[in-house]
Every structure is written in C-alpha cells, then in structure tokens.
Amino acid sequence: MAGRDIDLRAAINAISDVIQNRPRPIRTLDQIYMKAGDMVLQSELVAKWADKKRLVFIGDGDAISVCVAYLKHKGILEYGPSRITVFDFDERICGAVNRFADHERLDTLNAVLYNAIDPFPKEGLFDCFYTNPPWGASNQGASVHVFAERGMEAVGYAGEGMVVIADDDELEWPQTVLATTQRFALERGFYVQKMASKVHVYHLDDAPGLKSCNLMLKALPSNKSPGPSSAITDPQRLKNFYGRDQDVRIRYVKEKKRVDYGKANDTEYEFEHFSGDRDE
Numbered sequence: 001m002a003g004r005d006i007d008l009r010a011a012i013n014a015i016s017d018v019i020q021n022r023p024r025p026i027r028t029l030d031q032i033y034m035k036a037g038d039m040v041l042q043s044e045l046v047a048k049w050a051d052k053k054r055l056v057f058i059g060d061g062d063a064i065s066v067c068v069a070y071l072k073h074k075g076i077l078e079y080g081p082s083r084i085t086v087f088d089f090d091e092r093i094c095g096a097v098n099r100f101a102d103h104e105r106l107d108t109l110n111a112v113l114y115n116a117i118d119p120f121p122k123e124g125l126f127d128c129f130y131t132n133p134p135w136g137a138s139n140q141g142a143s144v145h146v147f148a149e150r151g152m153e154a155v156g157y158a159g160e161g162m163v164v165i166a167d168d169d170e171l172e173w174p175q176t177v178l179a180t181t182q183r184f185a186l187e188r189g190f191y192v193q194k195m196a197s198k199v200h201v202y203h204l205d206d207a208p209g210l211k212s213c214n215l216m217l218k219a220l221p222s223n224k225s226p227g228p229s230s231a232i233t234d235p236q237r238l239k240n241f242y243g244r245d246q247d248v249r250i251r252y253v254k255e256k257k258r259v260d261y262g263k264a265n266d267t268e269y270e271f272e273h274f275s276g277d278r279d280e
C-alpha cells in the first residue's frame with residue numbers, strides 16, 4: 001500500500017473477518033467474489049472517495065460495503081462514509097450484512113432486499129453510488145446499465161458513482177461493455193472522471209485472469225433527473241442478464257436456513273468415533 005499510512009496487518013485481518021461472513025456465491029447469478037488483497041485496496045479507495053458522504057451499493061456480494069464500514073469503525077482508516085446502505089436481491093447477502101453490522105455495532109451500515117428491475121425506492125437520498133454488477137458479457141452491457149441507472153437515481157442524478165466492470169484488452173466483450181457503459185453514462189449527464197484499469201481479480205474458475213476496473217463517474221453540475229424511477233420492462237434490457245440464456249426470472253434469492261457462514265455446515269460432515277460408531 002505504497003504511500004498509504006495504514007496498518008496493513010490489521011486491515012487484512014479485518015477483511016478476513018468480513019470474508020468469513022460472506023455467503024457462498026451463486027455462479028449462475030454472476031456472483032463472483034473479489035479476492036482478498038484487492039478487497040483491502042478497494043475498500044481503502046472507496047472509503048477515501050466517499051469520505052463523510054452517504055454511499056449506496058447497488059448489489060454487493062463482494063461485501064466491500066462491510067469492509068469500508070468495519071475498517072473505519074475499528075480505527076484502521078480515519079475516513080469513510082457517514083452512511084452506507086446496500087440494496088441486493090439476495091436475502092442471504094442482506095442478512096449477512098445486517099447481522100455483521102449488528103454484531104460489530106456498525107450503526108452506519110444496513111442492507112435492504114431489493115431487485116434492480118423494480119423502481120428504486122429511495123431516490124436522491126445518497127451522495128455517491130457503487131456497483132459491481134453482472135458484467136453484461138452477453139448483452140453488450142445492458143445489465144451494467146440497469147445497475148448504473150439505479151445508482152444514478154439513488155444520487156438524484158447528482159454526485160458521483162463507481163462502476164466496477166470487466167477490463168481486458170484481449171477480449172472483445174469487455175471493451176464493448178466499457179464503451180456502451182460510458183455512452184450510457186454520458187447520455188444521462190455523467191462523465192468519466194477517472195478510470196483505474198485492471199485493478200481487481202476474482203474467484204472465477206473459468207477465467208481466473210479476468211480483471212476489472214473502477215470506472216468513476218461524475219454528474220455534470222447542470223444535470224437533471226429524467227423522471228421518477230420505474231420498473232425495467234423492456235425485454236431487450238433483461239435478456240442474457242446474467243450471461244448467455246440467463247435472463248431475469250428471479251425476484252429474490254430467499255435464505256432457506258440461516259447458517260453461520262464462517263463455520264462448516266453440519267450437512268457437510270459426520271463424526272466417526274474410535275468405537276466405530278457414527279453420529280447420526
């Protein structure tokens with residue numbers, strides 16, 4: 001962390017607490033988690049970028065929201081947002097965020113169950129948005145645009161946003177998605193203030209080298225909201241949302257059984273005793 005004056009060991013250990021608390025990713029819904037080292041750097045960056053601001057996350061399986069709140073709460077970072085709210089359609093993720101916040105007394109952090117296809121319920125209540133959306137490999141970025149639109153609504157088409165998407169010069173689709181996303185942003189009065197290229201890697205078996213960037217957007221001072229938030233109904237925006245033939249069909253992922261994510265589930269193992277008996 002060249003040039004950054006933080007206790008690296010304490011930061012990594014804090015991120016490790018957050019990782020223990022993450023539910024396992026559902027690959028068919030494009031849940032692919034960022035690796036630990038990149039989470040440390042990303043959290044520090046986000047905390048500085050959103051210092052003293054109200055920050056909203058549109059989806060956050062990675063749990064960067066939790067890291068940012070926790071690092072500040074533990075005094076590892078001296079800066080960070082004044083308020084963080086996560087909107088995610090996975091009840092396991094919302095539950096894990098809220099339980100961690102409750103356990104660690106992070107009173108600036110909460111999560112709300114919400115599907116990005118539905119109208120956004122809290123327009124204009126935030127100063128900046130963060131999203132690491134489904135990357136739009138099979139829909140030219142349409143899924144990224146849905147998440148970015150919700151972020152723009154959350155900040156009332158003012159303020160700033162950070163969009164984390166694929167970044168690879170060898171593949172065609174990430175370049176297409178980067179271009180369509182920048183166009184989408186410009187058409188809505190947001191310009192690209194900065195782009196940090198290829199700064200994160202993921203637990204992604206079929207493409208372990210695929211990296212993502214931080215695309216930082218800022219609203220033009222004269223920008224205005226194009227109208228109230230509404231449901232996404234155009235089938236073209238919903239097709240191949242999570243990859244080829246993975247359209248949007250699920251409103252919520254509901255938590256069946258509350259598990260302690262950091263510990264082995266009792267369905268995964270059984271004990272065999274010295275006597276040869278097994279516990280049922």
Ligand SMILES: C[S@@+](CC[C@H](N)C(=O)[O-])C[C@H]1O[C@@H](n2cnc3c(N)ncnc32)[C@H](O)[C@@H]1O
Pocket residue numbers: 025029030031032033034058059060061062063087088089090093114115116117132133134135
């Ligand atoms: C799709 S993943 C993208 C990869 C990212 N690294 C991750 O796993 O968080 C981003 C987050 O969006 C959430 N998500 C996916 N579809 C959603 C939807 N329609 N509405 C709200 N959240 C959604 C997922 O649950 C996940 O937490």
